[in-house]
Amino acid sequence: MEIQRRQVGSNLALHERDLATYLSNLGALMSMAGRLDEALPVTEEAVEIWRRLAVGNPAAYEPDLATSLSILGPILAWAGRLDEGSTTIGEAVEIWRRLAAANLATHExxxxxxxxxxxxxxxxxxxxxxxxxxxxxxxxxxxxxxxxxxxxxxxxxxxxxxxxxxxxxxxxxxxxxxxxxxxxxxxxxxxxxx
Structure with missing residues (x-):
């Protein structure tokens, strides 16, 4: 992960997407392994990055944001933050619903x-x-x-x-x-x- 962070530091625009993908995948794997305390911050960071990227280019990055929110919601719930988890997964549902309205086959x-x-x-x-x-x-x-x-x-x-x-x-x-x-x-x- 430190290599990914150094690369992002040297060229933010080029590597931020890769870092967000890496963090999201790492968070998912950690949560599946029961390592919620470690999964939570990395998945939250991935969501932050995807949010930033989606502001500039929603068509390109909203699917990634929705995917990371779908990972983060259950992690929050399993960590005892059920209301936040429900809100987070609700946001993912709304993004997927909006994307599906434009392209059913891909996003539904x-x-x-x-x-x-x-x-x-x-x-x-x-x-x-x-x-x-x-x-x-x-x-x-x-x-x-x-x-x-x-x-x-x-x-x-x-x-x-x-x-x-x-x-x-x-x-x-x-x-x-x-x-x-x-x-x-x-x-x-x-x-x-x-």
């Missing part, structure tokens, strides 16, 4: 992933019906793209797994069972696990 699958993440955080804060709405929207998006983009099967599975839990928690066991049956009958194949 990312919107579905962000909606599923937001559903998890909404459920954690007790908003089960809001969370269920997000999983239903994510499901609809994925089903819309499944023929042309088979890789959306993994995000569809993620949305439906969360949806089944929510339905159970809302006392709708029969619907939850139907969702689980569909998941069992339609497993994610290798190569479609983005």
């Amino acid at each position: 699958p990312n919107l579905a992933k962000a909606l599923t993440l937001r559903a998890i955080l909404l459920a954690s804060s007790g908003d089960l019906s809001g969370a269920l709405q997000d999983t239903e929207e994510a499901e609809a998006i994925c089903r819309n793209h499944i023929v042309t983009t088979p890789s959306v099967i993994a995000p569809l599975h993620a949305a439906l797994a969360v949806q089944a839990e929510l339905l159970d928690n809302l006392g709708r066991q029969r619907e939850a069972q139907d969702v689980r049956r569909w998941l069992a009958a339609n497993p994610v194949q290798r190569g479609h696990d983005e």
Whole structure:
């Protein structure tokens, strides 16, 4: 990471995007390894850089900003800052929604992933019906793209797994069972696990 920082210091405009990408990826890996105290500052720094870059060129950098926000939101929640995490992932959802309005095929699958993440955080804060709405929207998006983009099967599975839990928690066991049956009958194949 120090090499990346030195390069950025020597030519800020040229290397800032690379540093933000590196920090975002590092934050994601650290969070997956359970190293939240380390993941949080590097991911926050990545978001800061992407915000700065997106001001100058939204078309080029808003997708990266939304991706980093989608990483940061759950990290904040896992670090005990659930409200901030929900707000952060909500911002990612709104960016993906705006980008998808201009280019459905490219950005709608990312919107579905962000909606599923937001559903998890909404459920954690007790908003089960809001969370269920997000999983239903994510499901609809994925089903819309499944023929042309088979890789959306993994995000569809993620949305439906969360949806089944929510339905159970809302006392709708029969619907939850139907969702689980569909998941069992339609497993994610290798190569479609983005």
